[in-house]
Amino acid sequence: MKKFNITIAGGGSTYTPGIVLMLAEESYRFPVEEIKLYDNLASRQEPIGKAMEIMMKEQHPEIKFSYTTDPEEAFTNIDFVFAHIRVGLYAMRELDEKIPLKYDVVGQETCGPGGIAYGMRSIAGVLEILDYMEKYSPDAWMLNYSNPAAIVAEATRRLRPNSRIINICDMPVALENIMANILNLESRKEMIVKYYGLNHFGWWTSITDKAGKDLMPELKAFVKEKGYAKETEDYQHRAQSWKDTYLMAKDVYALDPETVLKYYLLQDEVVEHSNKEYTRANEVMDSREKEVFDTAKGIIEKGSAEGYTFAVGAHATFIVDLACALAFNTKERMLLIVPNNGAISNFDPEAMVEIPCLVGSNGPEPLAVGKIPEFQNIPI
Numbered sequence: 001m002k003k004f005n006i007t008i009a010g011g012g013s014t015y016t017p018g019i020v021l022m023l024a025e026e027s028y029r030f031p032v033e034e035i036k037l038y039d040n041l042a043s044r045q046e047p048i049g050k051a052m053e054i055m056m057k058e059q060h061p062e063i064k065f066s067y068t069t070d071p072e073e074a075f076t077n078i079d080f081v082f083a084h085i086r087v088g089l090y091a092m093r094e095l096d097e098k099i100p101l102k103y104d105v106v107g108q109e110t111c112g113p114g115g116i117a118y119g120m121r122s123i124a125g126v127l128e129i130l131d132y133m134e135k136y137s138p139d140a141w142m143l144n145y146s147n148p149a150a151i152v153a154e155a156t157r158r159l160r161p162n163s164r165i166i167n168i169c170d171m172p173v174a175l176e177n178i179m180a181n182i183l184n185l186e187s188r189k190e191m192i193v194k195y196y197g198l199n200h201f202g203w204w205t206s207i208t209d210k211a212g213k214d215l216m217p218e219l220k221a222f223v224k225e226k227g228y229a230k231e232t233e234d235y236q237h238r239a240q241s242w243k244d245t246y247l248m249a250k251d252v253y254a255l256d257p258e259t260v261l262k263y264y265l266l267q268d269e270v271v272e273h274s275n276k277e278y279t280r281a282n283e284v285m286d287s288r289e290k291e292v293f294d295t296a297k298g299i300i301e302k303g304s305a306e307g308y309t310f311a312v313g314a315h316a317t318f319i320v321d322l323a324c325a326l327a328f329n330t331k332e333r334m335l336l337i338v339p340n341n342g343a344i345s346n347f348d349p350e351a352m353v354e355i356p357c358l359v360g361s362n363g364p365e366p367l368a369v370g371k372i373p374e375f376q377n378i379p380i
Contacts (some may be wrong), residue, residue: 003033007074009083011037011067012044014292017310020052024060026320035066038074049350051296055305075136080323083129083144087121090281104271109262110148110200119137120150128154141326142321150199153337154353167337169199173318176230183215196355196369199337239283325359336364344369
């Protein structure tokens with residue numbers, strides 16, 4: 001069986017260790033020959049790269065591993081690029097969140113003024129990586145989950161229309177994991193979902209099990225009372241801002257039972273309850289950012305990964321599923337950001353929409369959604 005060569009663009013990201021470990025652990029279904037990390041900021045990538053080099057030698061010596069800031073070295077002879085970059089790092093995210101809040105406007109990284117600012121920074125960085133890939137490995141696929149996903153997807157559609165890039169977001173996947181837990185299912189893959197929208201602006205309209213049983217009544221009853229605040233170990237270890245978001249889903253549900261769009265429907269309440277001096281960026285820097293780099297430092301100082309571990313997030317599992325679908329033509333049903341092209345019949349045909357697709361070796365095949373209600377058909 002063919003083994004695949006992967007470059008992770010954004011090698012200094014706090015999510016990178018989890019993706020590397022997921023690739024190694026899932027190699028029985030997605031064989032990996034080599035993993036390379038690429039980042040244009042050596043000082044940030046170095047501790048992550050060095051720690052993972054030690055961990056991989058100890059735990060998965062059969063997989064080649066390296067890290068580099070040289071584009072030619074990073075993107076030559078690869079099959080996939082997993083891209084998750086943050087142009088401006090968390091220092092700029094902090095400004096994206098705090099400047100709007102200063103003027104009583106939602107401060108968030110993917111919508112409002114902060115989302116626009118972050119999007120304008122992200123476009124050039126994603127295009128640069130895409131161009132490197134096409135220069136050195138033109139047959140590779142780029143799986144991009146750099147935020148803001150909707151803006152980046154629209155930019156790549158317009159500026160690189162023929163590129164082998166798929167834009168994805170892990171938020172629907174994360175929510176479906178919570179839904180599966182609420183419904184006492186083993187996995188979200190036991191559910192068949194109908195969903196449509198723009199990234200971070202979408203609706204689940206049907207959720208059934210594989211036998212066709214309607215799971216929506218049970219799910220709606222839970223969300224109406226508790227939002228997505230399911231008391232699980234994973235939930236308990238989430239940052240407070242995420243707990244607040246999951247709980248607020250019940251308030252949004254009261255306005256429109258199909259949506260969890262607090263930043264759009266409850267803007268004033270979100271601003272009122274936001275800490276203008278300590279936003280999500282600060283929370284991340286003080287928690288995940290610190291934890292990951294402290295772990296990396298500990299591994300490097302010890303010269304061994306024994307006793308250390310990194311968390312694996314929902315985005316890591318989803319991106320391996322997507323790579324498998326492309327590599328092995330599985331036609332797995334997945335939520336992706338794709339050109340509408342009539343899938344939603346009464347919506348802009350050129351818009352980048354987030355809808356179910358069947359994924360095979362030629363990329364995503366969007367599934368028809370049909371006509372949607374006027375409330376959701378927001379002009380763009």
